[in-house]
Structure formats: structure tokens, C-alpha cells
Amino acid sequence: xxxxxxxxxxxxxxxxxxxxxxxxxxxxxxxxxxxxxxxxxxxxxxxxxxxxxxxxxxxxxxxxxxxxxxxxxxxxxxxxxxxxxxxxxxxxxxxxxxxxxxxxxxxxxxxxxxxxxxxxxxxxxxxxxxxxxxxxxxxxxxxxxxxxxxxxxxxxxxxxxxxxxxxxxxxxxxxxxxxxxxxxxxxxxxxxxxxxxxxxxxxxxxxxxxxxxxxxxxxxxxxxxxxxxxxxxxxxxxxxxxxxxxxxxxxxxxxxxxxxxxxxxxxxxxxxxxxxxxxxxxxxxxxxxxxxxxxxxxxxxxxxxxxxxxxxxxxxxxxxxxxxxxxxxxxxxxxxxxxxxxxxxxxxxxxxxxxxxxxxxxxxxxxxxxxxxxxxxxxxxxxxxxxxxxxxxxxxxxxxxxxxxxxxxxxxxxxxxxxxxxxxxxxxxxxxxxxxxxxxxxxxxx
Amino acid sequence: xxxxxxxxxxxxxxxxxxxxxxxxxxxxxxxxxxxxxxxxxxxxxxxxxxxxxxxxxxxxxxxxxxxxxxxxxxxxxxxxxxxxxxxxxxxxxxxxxxxxxxxxxxxxxxxxxxxxxxxxxxxxxxxxxxxxxxxxxxxxxxxx
Ligand SMILES: Nc1ncnc2c1ncn2[C@@H]1O[C@H](COP(=O)(O)OP(=O)(O)OP(=O)(O)O)[C@@H](O)[C@H]1O
Ligand code: SF4
Ligand SMILES: [Mg+2]
Numbered sequence: 001x002x003x004x005x006x007x008x009x010x011x012x013x014x015x016x017x018x019x020x021x022x023x024x025x026x027x028x029x030x031x032x033x034x035x036x037x038x039x040x041x042x043x044x045x046x047x048x049x050x051x052x053x054x055x056x057x058x059x060x061x062x063x064x065x066x067x068x069x070x071x072x073x074x075x076x077x078x079x080x081x082x083x084x085x086x087x088x089x090x091x092x093x094x095x096x097x098x099x100x101x102x103x104x105x106x107x108x109x110x111x112x113x114x115x116x117x118x119x120x121x122x123x124x125x126x127x128x129x130x131x132x133x134x135x136x137x138x139x140x141x142x143x144x145x146x147x148x149x150x151x152x153x154x155x156x157x158x159x160x161x162x163x164x165x166x167x168x169x170x171x172x173x174x175x176x177x178x179x180x181x182x183x184x185x186x187x188x189x190x191x192x193x194x195x196x197x198x199x200x201x202x203x204x205x206x207x208x209x210x211x212x213x214x215x216x217x218x219x220x221x222x223x224x225x226x227x228x229x230x231x232x233x234x235x236x237x238x239x240x241x242x243x244x245x246x247x248x249x250x251x252x253x254x255x256x257x258x259x260x261x262x263x264x265x266x267x268x269x270x271x272x273x274x275x276x277x278x279x280x281x282x283x284x285x286x287x288x289x290x291x292x293x294x295x296x297x298x299x300x301x302x303x304x305x306x307x308x309x310x311x312x313x314x315x316x317x318x319x320x321x322x323x324x325x326x327x328x329x330x331x332x333x334x335x336x337x338x339x340x341x342x343x344x345x346x347x348x349x350x351x352x353x354x355x356x357x358x359x360x361x362x363x364x365x366x367x368x369x370x371x372x373x374x375x376x377x378x379x380x381x382x383x384x385x386x387x388x389x390x391x392x393x394x395x396x397x398x399x400x401x402x403x404x405x406x407x408x409x410x411x412x413x414x415x416x417x418x419x420x421x422x423x424x425x426x427x428x429x430x431x432x433x434x435x436x437x438x439x440x441x442x443x444x445x446x
Numbered sequence: 447x448x449x450x451x452x453x454x455x456x457x458x459x460x461x462x463x464x465x466x467x468x469x470x471x472x473x474x475x476x477x478x479x480x481x482x483x484x485x486x487x488x489x490x491x492x493x494x495x496x497x498x499x500x501x502x503x504x505x506x507x508x509x510x511x512x513x514x515x516x517x518x519x520x521x522x523x524x525x526x527x528x529x530x531x532x533x534x535x536x537x538x539x540x541x542x543x544x545x546x547x548x549x550x551x552x553x554x555x556x557x558x559x560x561x562x563x564x565x566x567x568x569x570x571x572x573x574x575x576x577x578x579x580x581x582x583x584x585x586x587x588x589x590x
Contacts, residue, residue, distance in 0.1 A: 150480075152480075152486035152489075153486040153487055153489060153490035155486070278469075278473065281476075281490055281493055281494075282469065282472070282493055282494055282497040283494045283497075283563065284497075284554070286554075286557075348486055350480075350483055352477070352480045352481050353480070353481060353482070353483040354481045354482065354483075355483070356483070358482060358483060358484075358518055358589075359452075359518060361481065361482045361483055362452065362454060362482060362516070362517075362518060364481075365454055365478060365481055365482055365516075366454050368481075369454065369456065393481075
């Protein structure tokens with residue numbers, strides 16, 4: 001695994017070199033070269049926009065194969081709350097959890113339960129004097145990575161608490177180790193994910209050395225198996241542990257609603273998130289203590305690896321939220337949040353920097369702007385870059401040429417054609433009749 | 447041009463009364479500073495100060511021009527408009543002072559914090575304003 005692991009990858013055989021993805025990418029991380037899209041690894045934040053927009057399904061998210069679970073003696077599934085929105089005929093959450101468990105797991109532990117613990121910790125964190133407000137949720141790893149590359153001045157505002165997924169994995173691992181006297185290596189904890197960003201956060205976490213999760217299975221990959229066994233369940237096991245506040249995290253706004261403050265702002269969809277982060281950076285967001293920013297439209301229910309349509313899934317989830325409200329499971333209050341605090345920190349990734357040396361960067365920026373001025377400004381994408389300015393940037397980074405722009409190329413060709421015509425007129429003197437010293441010109445002959 | 451005097455100059459037009467377009471110049475500026483590798487905290491300072499000046503030119507100044515000059519030491523931001531000017535600059539500089547209309551306030555502006563913020567986030571702030579002629583705001587943020 002290199003420095004830049006990414007779940008989002010390209011299937012070259014499917015890519016036709018269209019320019020749909022380069023235009024949607026929020027960090028300008030994709031270029032088309034030789035009729036194939038290329039992902040610039042340092043810039044990719046695994047938001048999955050390209051997966052959604054690619055008409056040929058050439059962009060995919062790498063997750064683990066199901067059989068990986070069998071490399072562990074004891075197997076635990078920790079499902080994201082968005083899983084609950086996927087199934088039409090499920091009678092209850094217990095049915096879904098039982099079906100999931102039946103796939104080959106010894107235990108399931110709801111991430112929604114851990115979400116309640118994180119909510120509780122966040123409630124306490126918000127009260128602290130020293131925090132930078134507005135606090136920005138770290139629930140969506142794609143947004144954290146976006147901040148790393150595009151909004152570095154907001155790194156200090158990120159909620160540096162473990163994600164519900166990590167907390168769930170940690171708790172259940174410890175419980176199993178203690179109760180069954182198993183060693184950590186024998187236990188395989190598998191996250192059931194709605195997105196690529198979460199896969200990356202397990203394979204290459206930014207906040208610590210190693211994740212508590214051993215493998216990640218996508219909702220898409222296990223959907224049919226669960227669906228099939230759902231019908232066959234007669235007696236569902238009682239596996240529900242989470243209350244409605246945890247389940248609600250699957251929705252945009254769910255995390256915020258659990259905080260007990262009205263001073264929150266919930267934004268979803270990566271391009272909307274960018275607008276809001278811009279506003280925070282310009283100091284234009286007032287009276288807000290907490291920002292919940294999710295890369296996917298609608299929140300995790302709209303994740304790129306989910307199956308069901310977002311709006312349908314929302315309605316279903318609402319049913320489970322209401323059921324959980326009736327049940328009103330006791331909330332386990334935590335008294336301190338210290339052990340949820342990140343052990344590492346996210347760093348600024350200056351991937352936009354043109355050069356390490358500021359003087360050289362200045363020269364490059366100057367050239368970039370000059371080139372940009374000369375380009376047609378159509379942002380047509382035919383050069384393989386998302387905009388004229390991005391092409392100008394690629395040129396100063398020596399990754400592209402001015403003639404990659406078809407308009408520039410045409411200009412060049414026209415210039416060459418003119419030059420050729422002019423050259424053609426100039427015959428070598430031995431052949432050139434017109435330059436013969438005889439007086440007769442064209443006019444004379446007529 | 448190319449290797450001229452080691453500075454980068456850019457000019458942007460600020461359209462009058464268009465709050466949706468406002469902030470475009472400061473966004474471009476932010477992108478440029480990030481490409482130069484200027485530290486995030488300084489980029490933020492420059493962005494806030496410029497954004498406030500830009501918005502003022504839109505709301506109060508009837509649009510104008512933003513020029514930025516970057517050299518290896520600092521960024522200079524110059525925002526000019528030919529609007530009504532500021533009669534009492536000292537008063538305008540006070541926190542909470544605003545002549546913004548109700549409509550503008552409904553859009554979330556008009557808290558009277560723009561000029562104080564510019565002062566706070568810039569290393570140097572020079573304002574010239576003449577009633578009936580216009581206003582020019584010069585913001586300097588040093589890189590070191
Ligand atoms: N470019 C300008 N032209 C004319 N008047 C201006 C200009 N800039 C500021 N002013 C005057 O100074 C006042 C204070 O400006 P300031 O930016 O501090 O607050 P505001 O723009 O009213 O509100 P806010 O910036 O908080 O949205 C304005 O209300 C306006 O009367
Ligand atoms: S919003 Fe949720 S599903 Fe989408 S990328 Fe973020 S964490 Fe994943
Ligand atoms: Mg103002």
C-alpha cells in the first residue's frame with residue numbers, strides 16, 4: 001500500500017475518455033490522457049462523484065472481497081446506519097441485522113450505537129472554551145480530505161474525535177476479547193460501507209496509524225445476499241441496540257440533531273459543501289457552532305455504494321427511526337471523551353502548490369496566468385483538463401502542452417499553413433520562372 | 447513578458463449589486479496564494495480582508511475594480527469604486543456601524559463588521575474616500 005491509497009480507481013477497459021468526470025471532480029484530480037481518464041492520486045479525496053457521473057461505470061470503488069471474512073476465527077459485522085434504508089420488505093431492523101449475521105458472522109454491532117457515543121462526546125466538546133468554532137464534523141472522511149487539500153485553514157475546526165465506525169470496532173473487539181478470551185488477531189471486524197471514502201479511511205487512516213477495522217464490504221456487494229435471506233427469517237434475533245439518534249446519522253442533519261443545540265448548519269453534496277467551507281473561510285457564517293458537512297447528496301443514504309434510491313431509502317429509514325423512538329433504548333452516557341480523541345492529526349496537504357520554492361512558484365504562477373490569458377476560456381474539456389486554467393496549470397507543471405488545446409492547435413496549423421504557402425511561393429532560383437530576368441510578367445501575357 | 451519584475455498582477459471587475467458574483471475575485475486570489483504555497487493562516491487573513499472589501503464595493507460602492515499585486519514578501523490588494531464615498535471614515539470603522547438597507551440585511555450583510563474585520567486581518571489598511579467621488583481600499587498582508 002503506497003502513500004496514497006485510494007478506494008476510487010479506474011477500470012481502463014471501460015473508460016472511453018469522455019470528459020464527464022473531469023468536470024465534476026471537486027479537487028480537479030482527473031485528466032484525460034490518451035483517451036483514458038487518469039486520477040491524480042495526491043488530490044483525490046474519494047468522494048465518489050466520478051463514480052456517480054461516469055456513464056460507462058469505469059470508475060469503481062475497491063472494497064474487500066467477501067471471502068476475506070473467513071481468514072478470521074471470529075467474525076463481526078459493523079453495519080453503517082445507511083444499510084437500514086436499503087430493503088423494501090424488512091419487517092424490522094432486527095430482521096436486517098439477523099440476515100446480515102447469517103451471512104457468516106458471529107456477531108453484529110451497530111455503528112449507530114457507537115454514533116450515539118460520539119454524539120455524546122461531541123456535545124461535551126462543544127462546551128469547551130478552547131475549541132475553534134464553528135466545529136466541523138469529521139463524520140465524512142471525504143470532507144476531511146477536502147479540507148486537507150483545499151481548505152487548510154479550517155483544519156483546526158475539525159472535530160478530532162474517532163468516527164462511529166472506529167468506536168464501534170474498538171468496543172466490539174474489546175468485548176469479544178474479554179468475554180471469549182480471544183486474541184485480537186483472531187477477531188475480524190468488518191465494516192459494511194455506503195462509500196469509497198470509508199474504505200480509504202480504513203486502509204489509509206489520516207488520524208492514526210491503524211484502523212480498528214479489518215475489512216470493508218460494500219453495501220452493493222452484499223445487498224442481494226441479505227435480500228435473499230431476509231425472506232427466510234422466521235424469528236429474528238434481538239440485535240438492535242441503537243436508539244433513534246444513532247440511526248438518524250444516516251441522514252443529512254442527523255448528527256447535528258443529536259447535539260441539542262440549534263446553532264448548527266447541515267450541508268450535503270460535495271459542491272454545496274465547498275460553498276459553505278468557502279463562506280466559513282471568509283468568516284461569513286455567524287451564530288453557528290457546529291457544521292455537519294457530508295459529501296453525498298442527502299448524506300450517507302446517498303452514498304455511492306448504496307443500492308436504493310436516496311429518497312426511497314429516506315422514507316424507509318424514517319420507519320426505523322420511529323420504531324426506535326418507541327423502544328427508547330437506554331442511552332449510555334459517557335463521562336469523558338478523552339479516549340475518543342484522535343491520536344494523530346490531519347496535516348495540510350499542499351498539493352496545489354506549484355513549487356516548493358516560493359520564488360519558483362511565483363515564476364510559474366506568472367507564466368500560468370499568461371498562458372491562461374491566451375487560452376480561449378471555453379473550459380470545453382477537450383484538452384483533457386477540467387478548465388482552461390487547469391490546462392495552463394498542467395502546462396507550467398510540464399504535464400501538458402499548449403497545443404493540447406484544440407483551438408491553439410488550430411491556430412498553430414493555420415500559421416503553419418500560411419508559412420507553407422509562403423514557402424511554396426519561394427522556388428529555388430533555377431526553377432523559378434517568375435524571378436527570371438525576362439521582362440514578361442503575368443500582366444504582359446494577358 | 448514572462449520574467450518581468452518578479453511580481454504577479456491581476457485585475458478583476460467587481461459587478462454592482464450582484465451578490466452572487468461577489469467573492470469571485472477573492473476566491474481566485476485564494477487559489478493563487480495556495481498555489482504559491484503561502485501558509486493557510488495568511489491565506490485566510492487575506493481572503494477575509496479582500497472579501498469584505500469586495501462586498502463593500504458591491505453593496506455600497508456600485509461595483510468597481512480589484513487589483514492584486516503579489517511579490518515574494520506580501521500581497522497588496524487594491525479595491526476601488528466610484529460610488530458615494532464614506533462621509534465619516536472614523537465612524538464607519540466602528541464595529542456595528544452600518545448604513546446597509548433592510549434588504550441587504552436580510553441577505554446576511556450589514557452587521558457593520560466589514561471594515562473592522564479588514565483592519566483586524568490586514569497588516570496594513572489604507573482607505574481613501576471622497577464623498578461623491580468614490581472609495582479606494584488598500585489591504586496589505588505580509589508573508590513573513
Ligand atoms: N466602498 C464603500 N462605499 C461607500 N460606503 C462604504 C463603503 N464601504 C463601507 N462603506 C460605509 O461604511 C459602513 C460600514 O462598512 P462595513 O463594511 O464595516 O459594514 P457593512 O458593510 O455595513 O456591514 P457588513 O460588512 O458587516 O456586512 C457601511 O455601512 C457604509 O455606510
Ligand atoms: S457522506 Fe457518508 S456515504 Fe458519502 S462519502 Fe461521506 S461518509 Fe461516505
Ligand atoms: Mg461590509
